[in-house]
Amino acid sequence: GQDDTSGVGYRFYIDIGREEGTWMDPRWGASGKRIEFTMDVNFLTGDESIADNTVQDTMVKDNFGGKSSPVYVLQSAEMARLRGGFERMKCYGGGYRIDTGKTQTVRFFVNVEGTPESGSSFGDISIPKGALYFSLPCFGSVSNLSAKEGIVSVRQIGWHTGWRREESRIAGVFRAVPIETARKRDG
Numbered sequence: 001g002q003d004d005t006s007g008v009g010y011r012f013y014i015d016i017g018r019e020e021g022t023w024m025d026p027r028w029g030a031s032g033k034r035i036e037f038t039m040d041v042n043f044l045t046g047d048e049s050i051a052d053n054t055v056q057d058t059m060v061k062d063n064f065g066g067k068s069s070p071v072y073v074l075q076s077a078e079m080a081r082l083r084g085g086f087e088r089m090k091c092y093g094g095g096y097r098i099d100t101g102k103t104q105t106v107r108f109f110v111n112v113e114g115t116p117e118s119g120s121s122f123g124d125i126s127i128p129k130g131a132l133y134f135s136l137p138c139f140g141s142v143s144n145l146s147a148k149e150g151i152v153s154v155r156q157i158g159w160h161t162g163w164r165r166e167e168s169r170i171a172g173v174f175r176a177v178p179i180e181t182a183r184k185r186d187g
Contacts, residue, residue, distance in 0.1 A: 003096040007042040008143045009179030016172035023169040029125040040077040041141040055095035066101030
């Protein structure tokens with residue numbers, strides 16, 4: 001579309017399910033079932049793309065030693081495609097920033113509708129409603145994200161840190177593929 005010019009597009013290949021050491025509820029994904037889906041996103045760049053306070057407040061404040069860029073708008077396609085597009089999940093966009101320390105990491109989130117916690121054909125695995133958090137190494141800018149696998153996490157209230165507060169829980173893994181490459185590959 002004509003809006004591809006204002007940002008950098010990727011297709012995320014996301015694989016939600018139990019990962020070793022996660023703090024997700026023990027029953028969540030205990031069967032080993034997983035939900036795979038794709039989500040198309042656009043990292044907006046430029047001064048007019050700085051995110052509003054709601055988006056900024058949803059970012060995790062966890063870059064203690066380094067410098068962080070402003071938070072910019074991350075656009076998402078209206079729907080993520082589950083099961084090769086046979087099922088869909090609403091997506092509402094989010095935000096991103098680049099943290100610079102010894103290396104550069106792009107941290108971002110996308111708000112999603114989620115999938116039903118029970119009674120769905122996915123069994124004991126579900127995508128929690130709300131923000132899905134991602135991070136990946138990047139090189140110079142968002143137009144050069146690492147091709148390696150990154151971690152997907154959610155923030156939920158729990159006691160794993162020693163007191164009751166919002167904590168990060170690993171909910172799966174993902175890869176980012178430049179949108180043009182992904183479109184050629186997936187048709």
